[in-house]
Amino acid sequence: MHPKDTLSNVLYIDLTRKTYWVENRKDLFEEYIGGAGVAINLLREECPRGTDPLGPDNPIVFAVGPFTGLYPIASKTVAMFKSPLTGNLGESHAGGRSAIAIRMAGYGAIVIKGASEKPVYIAIHGDKIFFRDASALWGIKSSLTVGRIIRERELGAGIRTIMRIGRAGEKLVRYACVVTETYRHFGRLGLGAVFGSKKLKALVVSGRRTIPVSDKKGYREVYKELFDAMVKSPAMRKYHDLGTAANVLPLNELGALPVKNLQASKFEKAKEISGENLAEKYLGRRLACAHCPVACIHLAALREPYEDEPYFYKTTFISYDYELIYSLGSMLGVENAEDLLKILDEVEVLGLDGISSGVALAWATEAFERGLIGEEETLGLKLRWGNVETYIKALRYIVAQPNEFYRVLARGVDYASRIYGGEEFALAFGGNEMAGYHTGPTGYFGFLAGSRHSHLDMGGYSIDQKVLGKEFTIEELVDRALKEEEWRQILSSLVVCFFARGIYKPEMVAKAFKPLGWKLNVKDLEEKGKIIHRLKYEFKYREGFSLDKLKIPKRIFEVPTPHGILKEETIKEMIEIFKKKLST
Numbered sequence: 288m289h290p291k292d293t294l295s296n297v298l299y300i301d302l303t304r305k306t307y308w309v310e311n312r313k314d315l316f317e318e319y320i321g322g323a324g325v326a327i328n329l330l331r332e333e334c335p336r337g338t339d340p341l342g343p344d345n346p347i348v349f350a351v352g353p354f355t356g357l358y359p360i361a362s363k364t365v366a367m368f369k370s371p372l373t374g375n376l377g378e379s380h381a382g383g384r385s386a387i388a389i390r391m392a393g394y395g396a397i398v399i400k401g402a403s404e405k406p407v408y409i410a411i412h413g414d415k416i417f418f419r420d421a422s423a424l425w426g427i428k429s430s431l432t433v434g435r436i437i438r439e440r441e442l443g444a445g446i447r448t449i450m451r452i453g454r455a456g457e458k459l460v461r462y463a464c465v466v467t468e469t470y471r472h473f474g475r476l477g478l479g480a481v482f483g484s485k486k487l488k489a490l491v492v493s494g495r496r497t498i499p500v501s502d503k504k505g506y507r508e509v510y511k512e513l514f515d516a517m518v519k520s521p522a523m524r525k526y527h528d529l530g531t532a533a534n535v536l537p538l539n540e541l542g543a544l545p546v547k548n549l550q551a552s553k554f555e556k557a558k559e560i561s562g563e564n565l566a567e568k569y570l571g572r573r574l575a576c577a578h579c580p581v582a583c584i585h586l587a588a589l590r591e592p593y594e595d596e597p598y599f600y601k602t603t604f605i606s607y608d609y610e611l612i613y614s615l616g617s618m619l620g621v622e623n624a625e626d627l628l629k630i631l632d633e634v635e636v637l638g639l640d641g642i643s644s645g646v647a648l649a650w651a652t653e654a655f656e657r658g659l660i661g662e663e664e665t666l667g668l669k670l671r672w673g674n675v676e677t678y679i680k681a682l683r684y685i686v687a688q689p690n691e692f693y694r695v696l697a698r699g700v701d702y703a704s705r706i707y708g709g710e711e712f713a714l715a716f717g718g719n720e721m722a723g724y725h726t727g728p729t730g731y732f733g734f735l736a737g738s739r740h741s742h743l744d745m746g747g748y749s750i751d752q753k754v755l756g757k758e759f760t761i762e763e764l765v766d767r768a769l770k771e772e773e774w775r776q777i778l779s780s781l782v783v784c785f786f787a788r789g790i791y792k793p794e795m796v797a798k799a800f801k802p803l804g805w806k807l808n809v810k811d812l813e814e815k816g817k818i819i820h821r822l823k824y825e826f827k828y829r830e831g832f833s834l835d836k837l838k839i840p841k842r843i844f845e846v847p848t849p850h851g852i853l854k855e856e857t858i859k860e861m862i863e864i865f866k867k868k869l870s871t
């Protein structure tokens with residue numbers, strides 16, 4: 288690391304006492320790189336065993352990495368905390384301007400501890416930290432409005448991030464998200480509820496530092512190589528053109544797109560909600576996270592007339608991607624693009640995680656169909672596939688929690704199904720609602736055994752597709768998934784957007800480290816990836832996770848995947864193999 292680099296500065300903030308201090312943690316950054324590697328260590332230090340995820344002792348750790356601000360697409364920030372949804376390791380990544388702002392403010396990580404009695408937001412402007420009264424922002428209906436108000440009040444436009452929660456976070460919905468720069472999110476595992484439990488409405492960060500490099504010529508050469516690879520790569524071009532929404536039709540064709548709470552894996556209206564249709568009819572603009580030449584963020588422009596006002600229209604920009612199209616589209620049987628955009632907008636306004644929200648509504652719809660719940664529970668709402676108006680009302684109830692049913696549903700489908708029944712079709716794995724990939728055994732194995740129970744851990748959905756039609760053994764699938772998850776620890780420590788994983792390969796990463804004054808070869812990186820991965824499992828085991836107690840919803844064995852009908856024994860065998868490999 289360059290001697291003048293401020294990456295190893297960790298800013299600690301105590302919300303209870305309204306104090307802060309900075310510690311130089313070269314020990315952590317030199318050993319664990321940054322991002323996820325440093326964050327898991329800070330979480331282990333700061334989060335006492337058995338901590339209540341919504342109690343003041345649950346810390347929030349944000350961390351960036353040595354490539355942040357220096358190399359293209361190293362645009363993400365890692366957030367780590369104990370998840371109120373799963374009761375275990377919480378990890379979520381977001382882009383926007385969050386990473387560059389933290390780095391330019393002079394920090395590699397920020398740790399927020401304690402809880403405020405009154406609503407506050409924290410403003411970090413370089414080495415000046417302010418605790419601002421947020422009482423007037425608490426309770427504002429839209430997370431978008433909160434962002435606009437703070438934007439007016441705080442300095443540092445351009446290299447400033449505004450992370451904030453909506454009503455869902457305030458009301459401690461266990462799958463509330465943190466919105467950053469309006470269209471980016473720390474989406475998964477309930478960071479929004481942790482903010483809410485601390486009465487933390489928002490975190491603003493800005494800074495104006497420069498980042499030193501040791502070998503400027505070498506840096507420029509590596510930068511050019513990376514940049515050229517990104518702008519010329521057909522894989523990255525796909526993200527720019529249609530975004531991940533491009534996956535809707537191919538996954539549907541394969542029979543891997545979950546439909547109506549995974550009662551089917553092919554959707555006859557897939558074309559209507561496809562990336563192609565959304566782009567042709569609604570695409571308004573594309574955005575990029577800071578320092579990303581790809582710009583995969585797609586915003587639809589939804590133009591709606593005002594009632595009784597001819598020629599007056601409201602145009603709303605709504606971000607969409609594959610996961611949202613799956614969870615709030617096919618999973619709910621939503622058959623047209625306009626309805627889909629309306630429900631997406633509501634989820635954004637409320638500050639909910641789109642994947643968990645859609646899966647929760649899908650479970651509730653099936654539970655309603657089967658008579659496990661009725662209108663007494665839903666407060667008169669008739670939950671029916673595709674009925675977006677009713678779904679929007681149900682989302683508002685999940686946030687407002689006017690009765691016991693919605694209070695329970697606000698804790699996720701795993702919890703709700705334990706109370707009301709329907710566990711066999713409650714599509715949560717390790718307590719986390721599933722992403723949109725009914726691709727085969729590795730996808731589900733990854734949801735169950737991955738460190739954050741996300742499709743992003745092992746990329747099992749991608750492995751399933753790559754091995755289609757080829758010979759393979761179960762052990763080979765586990766090996767590939769584990770190797771992928773270990774390497775992703777390095778990408779998460781740098782912190783590089785996973786969409787560029789085909790470019791940031793081990794040799795390229797080792798090469799990119801050199802001009803920055805780091806001495807790490809491919810072997811070092813692979814070893815560190817393995818160590819960081821095991822540290823996450825140490826934390827998970829410490830907090831009660833067990834690979835022997837994983838619950839698998841029966842539904843996944845009832846609907847054909849591209850690999851045919853899955854067998855429970857196969858998934859269990861994969862978990863057994865994984866368990867043995869983890870202990871070596």
Ligand code: SF4
Pocket residue numbers: 360362382383526574575576579580581582583584784785786
């Ligand atoms: S590819 Fe998309 S998500 Fe990744 S850094 Fe670029 S704009 Fe952000």
